[in-house]
Amino acid sequence: MKRPLILVSNDDGYDSPGIYALVMSLRRIANVVVVAPATQQSAVGHAITVQTPLRARPIERGAHFTGWAVEGTPADSVKLGVSTLLKRKPDLVVSGINHGMNTSINVIYSGTVSAATEGAVLGIPAIAMSLASHSLKADMSGAATFARKIAAEVLKRGLPKGTLLNVNVPDVPAEKLAGVAVTKQGRSWWDDGFETRRDPVGRDYYWLVGKYVWDDNPLADDVALQKNMISVTPLHYSLTDDQLFSDMQSWNIGKLHKPR
Amino acid sequence: MKRPLILVSNDDGYDSPGIYALVMSLRRIANVVVVAPATQQSAVGHAITVQTPLRARPIERGAHFTGWAVEGTPADSVKLGVSTLLKRKPDLVVSGINHGMNTSINVIYSGTVSAATEGAVLGIPAIAMSLASHSLKADMSGAATFARKIAAEVLKRGLPKGTLLNVNVPDVPAEKLAGVAVTKQGRSWWDDGFETRRDPVGRDYYWLVGKYVWDDNPLADDVALQKNMISVTPLHYSLTDDQLFSDMQSWNIGKLHKPR
Numbered sequence: 001m002k003r004p005l006i007l008v009s010n011d012d013g014y015d016s017p018g019i020y021a022l023v024m025s026l027r028r029i030a031n032v033v034v035v036a037p038a039t040q041q042s043a044v045g046h047a048i049t050v051q052t053p054l055r056a057r058p059i060e061r062g063a064h065f066t067g068w069a070v071e072g073t074p075a076d077s078v079k080l081g082v083s084t085l086l087k088r089k090p091d092l093v094v095s096g097i098n099h100g101m102n103t104s105i106n107v108i109y110s111g112t113v114s115a116a117t118e119g120a121v122l123g124i125p126a127i128a129m130s131l132a133s134h135s136l137k138a139d140m141s142g143a144a145t146f147a148r149k150i151a152a153e154v155l156k157r158g159l160p161k162g163t164l165l166n167v168n169v170p171d172v173p174a175e176k177l178a179g180v181a182v183t184k185q186g187r188s189w190w191d192d193g194f195e196t197r198r199d200p201v202g203r204d205y206y207w208l209v210g211k212y213v214w215d216d217n218p219l220a221d222d223v224a225l226q227k228n229m230i231s232v233t234p235l236h237y238s239l240t241d242d243q244l245f246s247d248m249q250s251w252n253i254g255k256l257h258k259p260r
Numbered sequence: 261m262k263r264p265l266i267l268v269s270n271d272d273g274y275d276s277p278g279i280y281a282l283v284m285s286l287r288r289i290a291n292v293v294v295v296a297p298a299t300q301q302s303a304v305g306h307a308i309t310v311q312t313p314l315r316a317r318p319i320e321r322g323a324h325f326t327g328w329a330v331e332g333t334p335a336d337s338v339k340l341g342v343s344t345l346l347k348r349k350p351d352l353v354v355s356g357i358n359h360g361m362n363t364s365i366n367v368i369y370s371g372t373v374s375a376a377t378e379g380a381v382l383g384i385p386a387i388a389m390s391l392a393s394h395s396l397k398a399d400m401s402g403a404a405t406f407a408r409k410i411a412a413e414v415l416k417r418g419l420p421k422g423t424l425l426n427v428n429v430p431d432v433p434a435e436k437l438a439g440v441a442v443t444k445q446g447r448s449w450w451d452d453g454f455e456t457r458r459d460p461v462g463r464d465y466y467w468l469v470g471k472y473v474w475d476d477n478p479l480a481d482d483v484a485l486q487k488n489m490i491s492v493t494p495l496h497y498s499l500t501d502d503q504l505f506s507d508m509q510s511w512n513i514g515k516l517h518k519p520r
Binding site: 040042043044045046047048049050051053054055056075079080083084105107108109114117121122146149150153157159160163177179180181182184185189192193194196197203204205206207208230232233234235236237238239240241242243244245248249251253254256257 | 300302303304305306307308309310311313314315316335339340343344365367368369374377381382406409410413417419420423437439440441442444445449452453454456457463464465466467468490492493494495496497498499500501502503504505508509511513514516517
């Protein structure tokens with residue numbers, strides 16, 4: 001059987017510890033090519049570059065870590081990789097390992113999830129991997145091992161077209177891991193504000209600050225993490241609110257159509 | 261009764277024809293404050309600025325067009341506007357009028373939709389307005405009129421928490437408008453590729469090019485536009501794929517948890 005091909009991307013840049021740990025683990029089961037942003041791209045959401053062209057330069061860090069650094073976003077990297085840079089369509093896209101969890105509302109801001117979403121958009125099974133630690137010294141080995149196991153499972157089973165798995169790993173030693181939970185996107189949210197500061201010439205500027213308010217739904221991704229479990233959430237980008245779609249049939253919205 | 265307050269944003273920048281048409285229409289039913297990006301931000305998706313602080317400068321173009329230009333993304337603008345710049349919480353967020361439709365897959369890349377999504381995230385009813393024309397000379401009057409009508413309807417009825425309306429208006433004269441349809445996000449997609457060019461010093465660069473492949477589901481947003489109807493799609497950001505969530509119960513995913 002042909003060895004599978006995995007495209008690895010992320011949002012922290014091709015040069016981050018997380019992507020290195022991911023590649024070194026996945027290459028035990030597949031050929032791995034990195035196509036990732038040249039620079040840090042956190043919280044870019046699903047941005048793509050449409051006004052300017054993209055550039056990509058080959059990267060090589062030892063024989064087993066090769067690919068391209070793309071001067072663009074995570075979604076750009078996956079789009080350019082799949083359509084142009086790779087010699088064949090990958091069997092799987094894996095994004096990560098992100099420094100910091102991507103659960104609940106954070107999913108919509110996440111560049112890590114965005115790279116996986118772009119894989120799903122292109123009809124390729126995809127996985128986003130995040131570790132619930134912002135420390136650059138965080139131990140990625142547990143997350144990297146689980147990435148390989150879930151990748152093997154997805155290579156075997158496939159995923160429905162347009163669906164990705166969003167995996168979040170708690171920051172605990174391997175012996176403290178309490179298992180794996182299939183979860184739903186939680187409803188935790190940021191109680192956001194901005195801290196206003198004044199620059200030396202007297203103009204205001206604003207730093208985003210926020211308190212994370214945790215969902216307590218037992219099915220929520222965040223709750224699994226709090227129980228020291230790895231959270232695996234199937235996500236898609238079908239955004240229609242079907243309930244409101246039904247309710248709006250009674251709005252008699254046609255009456256709004258007469259101009260002026 | 262207190263006059264409602266509408267926060268208007270967009271992704272084309274505070275200085276675009278679309279936002280001007282929108283403000284001039286909405287101010288007939290509400291107080292309107294603009295909080296929009298200082299510069300063009302197309303296809304930024306739901307990016308937010310987390311690594312650097314934001315700046316905002318007051319704008320005024322005549323007595324009726326006031327607000328702030330934010331050096332950030334559409335989502336930044338709405339977040340900063342609601343939490344910090346505005347004196348009170350707005351009753352409605354309206355984003356647009358975008359030059360170019362935001363239907364089907366385009367929704368996930370759209371800065372226009374992102375501004376409205378951020379309103380929904382903050383618990384405020386929100387509407388994204390797009391006109392299916394990229395021409396800077398496009399006639400915005402029909403879309404601006406409809407924006408006022410749907411805004412009045414939403415101010416009256418409210419929307420479920422976390423839901424927004426994504427409105428797309430066909431580029432036809434008022435007398436050709438065939439009505440209004442409540443629709444679902446379509447499954448049209450981009451058959452994407454990149455055109456490779458070579459710069460004067462011999463390095464490749466890549467331009468995104470794509471052919472749009474239309475969904476033909478009668479409920480799809482794109483199909484309404486093709487029938488010269490205004491499309492109104494209720495969207496949310498609950499991204500869990502419930503079908504796969506159920507199916508994954510049989511994956512016996514717990515077996516993946518033993519480290520190494």
